[in-house]
Amino acid sequence: MANFGYTLMTEQSGPKDLVRYAQAAERAGFDFEVCSDHYSPWLVSQGHSPYAWAVLGAVAQATERVELMTYVTCPTMRYHPAVVAQKAATLQLLADGRFTLGLGSGENLNEHTVGRGWPTVDVRQSMLEEAVHIIRALHGGELTTFAGDHFRVDSARIWDLPDDGVPIGIAVSGDDSIERFAPLADHMIAVEPDEKLVSAWEASHQGAGARKIGQVPISWDPDKEAAVDRAHDQFRWFGGGWAVNADLPTTAGFEAASCFVRPDDVAGSIACGPDLDELAAAAGPYLDAGFTDIAFVQVGDQAQDRFLAEAAGPLLERARALTEHHA
Numbered sequence: 001m002a003n004f005g006y007t008l009m010t011e012q013s014g015p016k017d018l019v020r021y022a023q024a025a026e027r028a029g030f031d032f033e034v035c036s037d038h039y040s041p042w043l044v045s046q047g048h049s050p051y052a053w054a055v056l057g058a059v060a061q062a063t064e065r066v067e068l069m070t071y072v073t074c075p076t077m078r079y080h081p082a083v084v085a086q087k088a089a090t091l092q093l094l095a096d097g098r099f100t101l102g103l104g105s106g107e108n109l110n111e112h113t114v115g116r117g118w119p120t121v122d123v124r125q126s127m128l129e130e131a132v133h134i135i136r137a138l139h140g141g142e143l144t145t146f147a148g149d150h151f152r153v154d155s156a157r158i159w160d161l162p163d164d165g166v167p168i169g170i171a172v173s174g175d176d177s178i179e180r181f182a183p184l185a186d187h188m189i190a191v192e193p194d195e196k197l198v199s200a201w202e203a204s205h206q207g208a209g210a211r212k213i214g215q216v217p218i219s220w221d222p223d224k225e226a227a228v229d230r231a232h233d234q235f236r237w238f239g240g241g242w243a244v245n246a247d248l249p250t251t252a253g254f255e256a257a258s259c260f261v262r263p264d265d266v267a268g269s270i271a272c273g274p275d276l277d278e279l280a281a282a283a284g285p286y287l288d289a290g291f292t293d294i295a296f297v298q299v300g301d302q303a304q305d306r307f308l309a310e311a312a313g314p315l316l317e318r319a320r321a322l323t324e325h326h327a
Helices: 015-028 052-062 081-094 108-114 121-139 175-181 195-204 224-240 251-257 263-269 276-281 284-289 301-325
Strands: 003-008 032-035 067-070 099-103 144-147 152-156 168-171 187-189 212-220 271-273 293-298
Touching: 003 015, 003 301, 015 032, 015 052, 015 301, 032 052, 032 293, 052 067, 052 081, 081 099, 081 121, 081 152, 099 121, 108 251, 121 144, 121 152, 121 168, 121 175, 175 195, 187 195, 195 284, 212 224, 212 276, 212 284, 212 301, 224 263, 224 271, 271 276, 276 301, 284 301, 293 301
Parallel strands: 003 032, 003 293, 032 067, 067 099, 099 168, 168 187, 187 212, 212 271, 212 293
Antiparallel strands: 144 152
């Protein structure tokens, strides 16, 4: 049986609203909640980008049951990996063991803000690999000194550590990243429902019970036209694909890259409207590919309250029913 999650989209909502949505999503029956970790939204119309770790700290105290996760944090440029290790340990304590640290190699949109440039993908992957080693070492509780190609750690120790550590999920996109990161991660994260990714991960990963975690956007609204318009306004960047999205540096770049995307184009790739069967079916490709966890993204801040109150519960019923047909 797959698990279904709710996405706390920091790019489209303010911090207090996100905490409120997290509570409502738990009441609606979601199994887990993932939180994006951006310095900037993709589009100006989204209009938000609060600090994910402060939001998650509040969410950890405001919820009781749902698992929590960063989706995903880049531990290489904005954040030194030693600082990420400390943040993750603290959040795990606040969440009473419900937190998973989701990591990835980042996006130029967020990481360029600290003025260190934007490395090539090979360098970014090498930095991420080194960062994971540092985080693992610090989560072991010992005094840690590290001198690598990209990072140094000098006599560091995390003093407040959870007894059972912090599980780590790593975002992968192909054979090279799977070969590099499957031995280092507890769980797989991917943004495309690719069965080959799951098969390659399982072949490379030695641990039992690894989760394969994906994410799918939807735009629920009783008025289908309104749902499409909202998705076009706030999520038209989505169609660019990871290869484009990772390298664009500013909201202006995303505006330019998506200026010719039409509402019909968005509706062709994101399920929109009131039909909950259609929205639930958006998770089908991930289930077919062997993913164990799928987080829904409800597009648009203005739609969250009504979605969580009226649609989320019935949507979860339909999504869970789908797992019986995709087993």
